Amino acid sequence: MTVSELPAHATAAREAAPPLPDQEPYRLLGTRAPDPELWPRLHRELVRGRRYNTQATALTRQGRLAVYPSSAGQEACQVAAGLALGPRDWLFPSYRDTLAAVVRGLDPAAALTLLRGDWHTGYDPHTHRVAPLCTPLATQLPHAVGLAHAARLRRDDLAVLALVGDGGTSEGDFHEALNFAAVWRAPVVFLVQNNGYAISVPLAKQTAAPSIAHKAVGYGMPGRLVDGNDAPAVHDALTGALARARAGGGPTLIEALTYRLDAHTNADDATRYRTDAEVAAWRARDPLTLMERELRAHGLLADEDAAAAHEAAERTAAALREALSGDPELTPGDLFSHVFATPTPQLDEQRAHLDRAARQRELS
Numbered sequence: 001m002t003v004s005e006l007p008a009h010a011t012a013a014r015e016a017a018p019p020l021p022d023q024e025p026y027r028l029l030g031t032r033a034p035d036p037e038l039w040p041r042l043h044r045e046l047v048r049g050r051r052y053n054t055q056a057t058a059l060t061r062q063g064r065l066a067v068y069p070s071s072a073g074q075e076a077c078q079v080a081a082g083l084a085l086g087p088r089d090w091l092f093p094s095y096r097d098t099l100a101a102v103v104r105g106l107d108p109a110a111a112l113t114l115l116r117g118d119w120h121t122g123y124d125p126h127t128h129r130v131a132p133l134c135t136p137l138a139t140q141l142p143h144a145v146g147l148a149h150a151a152r153l154r155r156d157d158l159a160v161l162a163l164v165g166d167g168g169t170s171e172g173d174f175h176e177a178l179n180f181a182a183v184w185r186a187p188v189v190f191l192v193q194n195n196g197y198a199i200s201v202p203l204a205k206q207t208a209a210p211s212i213a214h215k216a217v218g219y220g221m222p223g224r225l226v227d228g229n230d231a232p233a234v235h236d237a238l239t240g241a242l243a244r245a246r247a248g249g250g251p252t253l254i255e256a257l258t259y260r261l262d263a264h265t266n267a268d269d270a271t272r273y274r275t276d277a278e279v280a281a282w283r284a285r286d287p288l289t290l291m292e293r294e295l296r297a298h299g300l301l302a303d304e305d306a307a308a309a310h311e312a313a314e315r316t317a318a319a320l321r322e323a324l325s326g327d328p329e330l331t332p333g334d335l336f337s338h339v340f341a342t343p344t345p346q347l348d349e350q351r352a353h354l355d356r357a358a359r360q361r362e363l364s
């Protein structure tokens with residue numbers, strides 16, 4: 001028996017094989033005339049985003065934040081992700097994607113609740129359609145596919161953007177999410193921010209694939225490689241893939257080549273696994289510098305515009321310092337809230353036990 005003799009439902013959709021991704025990353029900076037509205041907006045958000053990163057890192061040193069996985073160097077991906085989404089779309093971020101959530105509209109301090117060591121997400125995911133920041137690698141991906149699939153079943157034409165790191169692509173959840181996204185033609189876009197490392201493990205020890213974007217083809221979806229430090233290119237690739245998803249065209253995998261300029265978190269010493277020369281080479285491709293240079297070359301960024309962008313960024317940083325200056329007010333019983341819609345008897349029992357212990361402490 002040959003493949004063509006098998007019944008259609010028992011064969012893979014071979015004739016519809018998507019093309020292999022380009023070897024060269026997609027770029028817009030230096031290749032086309034700037035969009036006079038969008039590109040300066042991207043620049044303003046990049047400036048604010050960098051300041052947000054430096055401020056949050058400073059707050060870890062002051063003991064105001066437990067941990068901060070900085071996205072300094074990756075702001076083009078973060079800003080593009082936050083701005084490419086439509087109002088009804090959903091964002092599924094990882095721990096490194098606080099900035100994307102802030103650009104999407106989340107309160108800058110609320111976005112840090114989890115990283116402050118408080119409990120729960122700290123914001124209502126429905127308000128801005130931002131799912132909780134996920135620390136267990138790649139767990140956000142099946143969640144994203146589930147929401148996208150449910151939306152499609154309801155004929156709700158929203159799209160979902162799921163963010164993941166290069167290391168996260170080695171998780172089983174990555175495979176399961178991409179496989180079923182393609183089988184169900186779910187309206188979801190996967191953006192892999194390939195910053196070259198999973199903590200200290202370089203990508204070469206993670207995969208032998210020609211690129212992460214190539215993996216898309218095996219699942220039956222298009223894969224694209226983009227320059228992750230080129231904010232307009234990432235924005236354009238995401239906008240196109242999200243529109244395709246909303247129109248019923250199915251999922252897309254986008255790999256953005258980028259670099260984290262800071263260590264993995266404030267608890268990591270990056271000098272133990274990468275050289276100063278490597279960091280310097282990426283600093284020369286800082287997404288902010290690339291954007292600023294391009295706008296100035298086209299007369300789209302005057303000194304006053306740059307100053308205004310920095311002033312706005314300072315206001316965000318000052319508000320963040322203010323919001324995190326006091327200790328959080330914690331109610332131990334909150335530990336049991338928001339876990340189940342209907343608490344289990346065991347949780348009720350534990351909550352009662354905690355209440356009793358708290359009352360005894362007050363009496364003693």
Ligand SMILES: Cc1ncc(C[n+]2csc(CCOP(=O)(O)OP(=O)(O)O)c2C)c(N)n1
Nearest residue numbers: 096135136137165166167168195197198199
């Ligand atoms: C399931 C799981 N295993 C291990 C970890 C520990 N861990 C936290 S971050 C990280 C590296 C992830 O690297 P990558 O996906 O490239 O994202 P990046 O931190 O570079 O943004 C690891 C292994 C985890 N959080 N979850």
Ligand SMILES: [Mg+2]
Nearest residue numbers: 165166197198
């Ligand atoms: Mg990584």
